[in-house]
Amino acid sequence: MHKKISKSNISIPSLGLGTWDLERKDCSRVVSEAIDLGYRHIDAASMYENESEVGAGIINSKVDRRELFLATKINTTGWTPSGGDGPFLQNKNIIKTFEKSLIDLKTDYVDLLLIHWPRFETNLGDMLEIMYEIKESQKAKEIGVANFNSNLLNECIKLGFNDIFCNQIEYHPFLSQSKLLETMKGLDMIPVAYCPICRGHVSKDDVIINLSEKYSKTPAQIALRWIIQQNAVAIPKTANLERLKENGDIYDFNINQSDMKKIYGLERSQRLVQNLQSNDLTYPWD
Numbered sequence: 001m002h003k004k005i006s007k008s009n010i011s012i013p014s015l016g017l018g019t020w021d022l023e024r025k026d027c028s029r030v031v032s033e034a035i036d037l038g039y040r041h042i043d044a045a046s047m048y049e050n051e052s053e054v055g056a057g058i059i060n061s062k063v064d065r066r067e068l069f070l071a072t073k074i075n076t077t078g079w080t081p082s083g084g085d086g087p088f089l090q091n092k093n094i095i096k097t098f099e100k101s102l103i104d105l106k107t108d109y110v111d112l113l114l115i116h117w118p119r120f121e122t123n124l125g126d127m128l129e130i131m132y133e134i135k136e137s138q139k140a141k142e143i144g145v146a147n148f149n150s151n152l153l154n155e156c157i158k159l160g161f162n163d164i165f166c167n168q169i170e171y172h173p174f175l176s177q178s179k180l181l182e183t184m185k186g187l188d189m190i191p192v193a194y195c196p197i198c199r200g201h202v203s204k205d206d207v208i209i210n211l212s213e214k215y216s217k218t219p220a221q222i223a224l225r226w227i228i229q230q231n232a233v234a235i236p237k238t239a240n241l242e243r244l245k246e247n248g249d250i251y252d253f254n255i256n257q258s259d260m261k262k263i264y265g266l267e268r269s270q271r272l273v274q275n276l277q278s279n280d281l282t283y284p285w286d
């Protein structure tokens with residue numbers, strides 16, 4: 001069973017299945033396979049244009065929806081992978097868009113609803129008001145954010161929204177995020193790491209390869225274990241059944257403190273996801 005991190009009586013499994021770039025033909029199969037293998041956390045997003053297939057995968061699995069932790073994200077940016085780069089989602093359409101996500105996901109609630117990018121039609125306060133209206137309606141159990149920097153996180157608190165569940169950010173051995181993680185710790189927000197295996201780059205690093213030999217694990221397992229040992233959540237994506245098993249098999253070993261430090265030492269400010277969706281190009285990441 002995947003271990004969980006708890007906050008305000010809600011527990012999030014420390015390993016989730018990422019669904020970005022899961023092509024429609026693979027997506028429902030992979031989601032069902034993951035759940036049947038023991039994954040209990042699925043990370044979806046309306047921007048990924050595959051929520052329908054994610055929902056089908058959940059229905060087709062052998063596990064009851066209520067045993068799963070399902071997260072999705074509101075896309076306020078207008079950008080989609082199939083080419084949509086329209087105007088911002090208007091605030092008045094946010095709830096309607098979320099209702100469509102629920103229909104596609106074939107569920108009447110999500111466990112976590114995130115703001116996908118800090119780019120909205122109006123201001124942060126208005127955006128958060130709408131998110132909390134959704135939480136009030138019980139259709140999202142928790143509200144979180146993604147790609148928020150320290151200033152924006154502090155601004156949420158100033159505006160009175162002091163129970164943001166998590167901030168989902170790019171985090172892997174080659175991007176330390178030290179300032180942002182420190183801010184999140186101070187604000188009691190769970191870090192959720194996307195691109196946790198740096199889209200496969202960890203398999204090419206000598207330090208990680210050496211550790212994988214030492215612990216008899218694969219490089220991806222070393223990177224994922226390093227993240228969850230920091231009380232963070234990792235959401236690797238794979239379309240491959242063997243890798244699903246591999247990525248889930250990280251709960252039977254411990255990386256010692258000196259080896260954890262060796263991995264911290266790999267920081268090289270490598271960022272895979274660029275801030276293309278922000279209209280403020282000077283946006284500081286941390």
Ligand SMILES: NC(=O)c1ccc[n+]([C@@H]2O[C@H](COP(=O)([O-])OP(=O)(O)OC[C@H]3O[C@@H](n4cnc5c(N)ncnc54)[C@H](OP(=O)(O)O)[C@@H]3O)[C@@H](O)[C@H]2O)c1
Nearest residue numbers: 018019020146194195196197198199200220236237238239
């Ligand atoms: N909030 C945001 O803005 C944001 C941005 C990016 C991502 N995310 C979320 O985070 C999830 C994960 O990020 P990501 O998909 O970009 O990157 P990732 O999980 O670090 O890497 C995925 C890539 O690594 C390969 N892979 C998976 N397991 C592997 C293993 N054990 N060994 C070697 N290669 C492996 C996959 O290929 P195969 O499929 O062929 O195995 C895929 O190409 C996304 O799916 C999405 O849910 C969120």
